[in-house]
Amino acid sequence: MFLHQLDLTTALRPSLLPEETLLFVQDAVGLYEGKYKIPQYQNGQAYLTSHRACYVAHSEPRQNSVAIFLKDVERHEFYAGFLKSSPKITLYPKPSKQLSRGASTAASNASTTPERRGSPAPAAPPVSATWVCPICSFSNPVPSNFDPATANARTPLPPCLACGIKPPLVHVVKAAISAMSNRQAPAPPLGYNDGSSNAPVPGIDNPASSGSGTIPCPRCTFQNHPSLTTCEMCGGPLGSAIDKRLDIAQSIGRAESPGPSLSSPLKNETIQSIKFSFRGGGDKIFYERLKNALVQRKWLLQSAPPIPKPRPASGSFEDAYSGNADTPAADPGRSKVVGIAGLERRGLEQKMNNEAMIGGAFEDLEALMTSAKEIIALAEQFSSQANLGTNGSSDANALASASALGLVTTKDMLGTGSGSESLYVSELSRNLAEWLTDDTRGILRREGGIVTLVDLWAVFNRARGGVELVSPADFEKAARMWDKLKLPVRLRQFKSGLLVVQGRDRTDEKTIASLLAWLKELHNDQAKDLPWDVHAFGRGVTAQETAERFGWSVGVATEELEMSEEAGALCREQGLEGIRFWENWLVKTPFHTLET
């Protein structure tokens, strides 16, 4: 399917895949299929991420939200808009994707089409590739299940058939990539096998015997018999033979693969194109970033292996500082250095690590494929560092750092249309709500379910790591949007004016109930010899005690107690040591009747 179901977070934003980063957000966007508007998809927000283009509808976001994987996008078009027609960006799905899907959904012979997993390479794996052993220069076939995009150091490699020495991974990857780029046509279904073939190799097309003339070997130019799949002389694959056999193969094996123009029974699966209509502006930046994302192809890196970290001979440098999540905990023997010496050493380690990484990666450009993730990250970092002093393009660096922290909404990402300010605030609002409700962070839980807005602002900006800091005014505006956006947190104003943030499920009634329950417990507290009837009245509590008990800050505790007093559940006692709060026996057991 071109259109995918989109998972939303609690704050009704697309939940990002691992490694996925948000690039741009624009509101007032509508969707078209081909020329026609799609009903219910006419007013929403477009999220561009490194992997997907998402649409989240304004009303009913849980139902009317779709995502398009950029890897499925064949090409894109930009339409600048004219008079009343809004600017539009059109995305066309990859035909090959449709082809294979169409075959699998068609009624006949569906089983002959192999299920492709979400490999970044849309066509068949390069099974006809060979690698030349660096020791004995024997041509070995690359294993049919070898995929250069996902291969890493742990991928099992067969040894050379002649000398039995295992080849280096880089070598095989290189061979596979060159074979992939040499291939000229998509391979027909793997299961297809011509009976006249002598030695059928799985996954390789077997030209039928009825073909015309001979096939020249692409490696040694020997004219082979058309029924051969490998060159008689050098053993190289005769892959190019497929082209000539295409018409015959279609009559046999490709009949069940309808072309893109054939309509499949499911209407919504034959999507010609999807248009994003930008009614509120932001189209240019969206398109710019979309093009960049399509060029960068971050999704290819999803399964790229981490670069092996060479360890200097001295053994004193560990890579624990490199920040790589894959790195296991540091060796127990490693001595801890703190202070300036530690910082210096950390910088030195980082430098050595980078050196090793670049040194290893650029030995062979093809080998970049295997360590692409780190190298690209490093290159981006270098470029941003180089730009830092020269012009104002430090934004990218800031953007990257912020997104690395999972705090993704920055002003830079948002559209510049009419409502860009409010869009920023609403995105910030969602971002905040998401961050607050993130169970792994547990911000609210640590603060006893309630935190003052000022404290939260400080924590939030600290979590942003010093980049893209949020101004207090924006922060407050964002917090005030929670109610409107129906997010699971709410902003509450105490009567003193103190603003606090708490979960939506935390109501005053629940707070009062928990306070009263606690005060009830104190009835049985016989610790101190108090001069009143503890059993009947319990004991008064200070804001300090309450804060300790519930994990609130003292300010919040005071406000909660006063709120309960306001509601009539508590009453106060002003003493020398400050105010203590009690259960409201003044109302519960009054002395109103005058005995006569």
Place this chain on the structure above:
Amino acid sequence: MSTLPPPEGPQTPLSQAPTALTPTTTTSAASTFTFPPIYAFPPFFTLQPNPTTLSSQLHSWSTLLQSHCRHTRLTTLTLIDALPHPPFTNPTTRRSLSLADARTLISWMASPDGGHRAEWIATSSGGKAGRAGDAAPARCWVYWKRPEEWAAVLEEWVERTGQRGSVITLYEIGESEATRREEFHGIDGDLLAKSLQVCVKRGKAQVFGAEGSEGVKFF
């Protein structure tokens, strides 16, 4: 009055604790006054900011003050002098009402909300009655029976004893042996005069005579 615990032990529900400081009663000439349980509740001595709670609290205070004054046969209070003693101070819980709060209480009792159960006694300095301020009066009436109610009691007594039409001196009403069993025995002279004024206004009595030796005649 005394704050010492009577050896016989009070019948208050708050006296179960083993300490010697627990009794919440105070002895007077005849019997002990039983304080309500709320008297031992520490927040009772802090006026509450919540209006609902405050209203209930003032009501309780008013009731307590009236019943305590009735018990001790007091009709006027000098706040400064009364504060260190029950009911304004609870020696057991060591809580007491502040002077400002006590003034608020009396003012509230004097207001229509409090049922006019108190009245400031204007001092010679000219402080306006019912206002707690710099020139606030130091003394007040506590009407556990308002003058109208006393008037009714007096009329009933005159009716019952068949003294209608005869002249009675104020001393006779307040101090004589004949009224020893009556509620108004020992009544404050000023309050008695106030009450008789009510009767005069109703046309039920006539007061005559010189200052200090007045007589009253009920019709």
